[in-house]
Amino acid sequence: MIKKEADKPLYLSVILNGAIFFVELAFGFITNSLALISDAFHNLTDLLAVFIALISRIAGRKPPTLKHTYGFRRVEIFAAFFNAMILFVLMAFLLRESILRLLTPINPPKTLIVFLVASFAFLANFASAILLHSHRKDDVNIKIAFVHMCQDALVSLIVIISSLFYGFSFGKYVDPIATILVSLFVIKSTISIFFKTIRTFLEGVPYGLNIKEISDFVESKYPEVSIHHIHLWQNGPDEILMTAHIQIKGESSIKVVEELFTNLKTDLEEKWKISHITLEPEVSGCGENGLISNSHWN
Secondary structure, eight states: OOOGGGHHHHHHHHHHHHHHHHHHHHHHHHHTOHHHHHHHHHHHHHHHHHHHHHHHHHHHTSOOOSSOTTTTTHHHHHHHHHHHHHHHHHHHHHHHHHHHHHHSOOOOOOHHHHHHHHHHHHHHHHHHHHHHHTTTTTOHHHHHHHHHHHHHHHHHHHHHHHHHTTTSTTHHHHHHHHHHHHHHHHHHHHHHHHHHHHHHHTTOOOTTOOHHHHHHHHHHHOTTEEEEEEEEEEEETTEEEEEEEEEESSOOOHHHHHHHHHHHHHHHHHHHOEEEEEEEEESSOOSOOSSSOOGGGO
16 A cells, blocks of 8 residues: 655655746846756756656555556556656766766856855755655655655755856866766666666566575475465565465365465565465475476476
8 A cells, every 4th residue: 555644745845846947947047057957957857757756656546446456556666667767868968968068168157146046956955855765765756756856956066066166267177077976876876776667567576585585484484385386576666466386285174274374474474575465275286396487488
């Protein structure tokens, strides 16, 4: 279930980023500051990213239907993938522009106005990051929005620092150098999120989980069973699913099996946060003993 507690910070982030965009764009044209104009459109991109994250969370709370039995949690994963692509392209563009400005420096605009506007942008982005901080570990969309806000705050800080050195001969080089460093850092974080969403799309085993470790735990704590034919994948940011065959050694009543499976599911949920578990009981076995099925490839 998607918690609504994180919706309010996202709404506030949308408002803050909207304000940053209009203020920076207006003063960027007034002062003829390319840095402020670029940062304004940078924040517009992030405004769209946070808005997409918010819409995806709302859609993800829609209950399952007869045509979509797993619900709509994948909407959040798609949004995270889309946001990661936007952030990657944006950082690649800023990286290119920074290199070009190192090769062909430009004259800086008026220091005071740029300093004040960039300070406003920094404080607003920093406030947005604080709002999203406590929810970033539970939701990949919140995490990428948090990365957006942190990166925005850093970029605004770069503009602030650069404005302090506009009067020096080397001041025009400070902004592109710092932007290159930040861009590389953000690209690294974005690639990590990109691969996590791809793994979810391909229904791979979620990061941090190991099928062999789960199997060893089950067969160690429950020596009367063996587990095989395991499928482990992720539907949404906090929704991990698992199916497995459980071969029961000896004969047991239905009541005993149900009690065993209840305890087993509780252990798996508590230890690995697996929220949806389907177990198939066996006595004589299904002909496969491997942890994963190879029947589709024979």
